[in-house]
Amino acid sequence: MSSAFSGPAFRERMLAAAAQRNQSNVTPVPLPPTRKRTRDESSSVAGSDDDQYDTPLPPLLSSLAAGPASRNATVAVRNYAKKQKLRGDQLTQLDAFLSDIQTVREGKLFTLLLAMQNDVGNIITATPAFAVSPQLKTNIQSYSLSVLLSPKLAQYRGELPVQHVWNILKKHGSDLPPGIENILADMKTLTSEIQEQLTQARSSCKKNVRIIRVDDKKNKITIELEPSQHQNLFALAQCFVDGTKCRITNALCGRIALMRDVYLANSGTSFWTDLDNALVLMRQVAEGSEDARDAMFEDLIETDKKLHGTVDIIYQSTHDLQQEVDDLIDATSADAASTATRRDCSPPPEGDSDQLDADGGGGAEAVDTNS
Incomplete structure (x- = not known):
């Protein structure tokens, strides 16, 4: 016989009691009063009512509506x-x-x-077109001569000297408008002026060398001077540095001696090409050795003294401007010696001043256009 506390009747009674207790602990939640939505008859939007105007504006609209x-x-x-x-x-x-x-x-x-x-x-x-100012032209003239008289210059013609002059101008900002390198037309104008001043500087250098000859314009012949009448190397170097900030140094005398040596062999239309080729040959022989290069220039100096007059040259220290130009050229053309190639000699255009120099008709007004 089962106990009254273990039978089905007790189980049902306990379940009923638990269910009644749970119901007594639940708090009824009052339902909100129903309200009929009033429709705004004047609104063109279906379903709009007055409640939508109670909603606060978003932050952006609120800021725009600020007073x-x-x-x-x-x-x-x-x-x-x-x-x-x-x-x-x-x-x-x-x-x-x-x-x-x-x-x-x-x-x-x-x-x-x-x-x-x-x-x-x-x-x-409305900005006017770029034009080279007188101050900028003066700077280009000075830097062009300094570049051509630099013992670090790898070649006298071509784009390399132009690039060196441009680098110096850019470093000092010499009367250059800002951002000129980004304006193609202005850079073309500036490059043309640099090329022109380099041409004039080369013409001046060649005139200094060519005074070893006297041109008989009346008979249209060239008379060779006697060696005793030649300018010695020191006097010739003074002609090169006259009016510049360059000074007579051992390296400059070596370059001038090379110019005179090449000029004696070929004073015609391919003078500058032959001079560049001579520099290429000397670099090839030196094979990167500065001692070997210096020895070759020293030999040129001694040979020049024997041919054109022995003289004791008083060498001077390099001017600060020339030293700056030398350092800049040395930095920007460190690999120029290994990449420079021998160029073919081509005949110059009609009226080239090199031809005028060779014929004796150049005079002081001759302009070297063989650039």
Whole structure:
């Protein structure tokens, strides 16, 4: 016989008691009163009602709908404007600006930005074309001579001397407009001026060497001077540095001796080409050895003294400007010796001053266009 506390009847009674206790602990939640939605007959949007206007505006719309600046803010801004020394009409415009709502103020600011953009465009359009100023031309002349008289120069013709002069101008910013390297037309004008000044400098150097001969223009012949009548190397070097900041150094005398040696062999149209080829040959023989290169230039100096007059040359220290040019050339053309190649000699165009020099008709006005 089963106990009264273990039979089905007890189980049912316990379940019923538990269910009744759970129901007594539940707090009824009152339902919100129903309200009929009133439709706005004047609204064109179906289903719109008055409740939608109770929803707060998003932050962006709230900022756009902001009203004029407060009185304190207006006074503070006006005082700041006076410190900036704005004109009276500008202060009036500022007051009107502060009294506008934020949307209008932002619209005015954007309009002013567009107007400023138009003004800048007009200024750029009205800028005159670049022209080489007298000061810039003077600097180019000075740097061109310094480059041609540098013992570090790998070749006298071609793009390399032009690049060296441009690098010096760019380093010092010598009367150059900002960003000129990004304007193709302006760079073309500047490059043409550099080429012209290098041509004039080469012509001057060649005239200094060619005075070892006397041109008989009347009979159209060239008379060779006796060796005793030649300028010695020191006197010739003085002609090269006259009017420049260069000084007579051992390295410069070596270059001048090489020029005279090449000129005696070929004073005609291919003089500068032969001179560049001689430098290439000397670098090939030296194989990168500075001692070997210096020995070759020293031999040229001694040979020049034997042919054109023995003289004790008083060497000077390098001028600061020339030293700067030498260092810059040495840095920018470190691999020029290994990449330079021998160029073929081509006949110059008609009227080339090298030909005029060879014929004795160049004179002081001759311009070397063999560049």
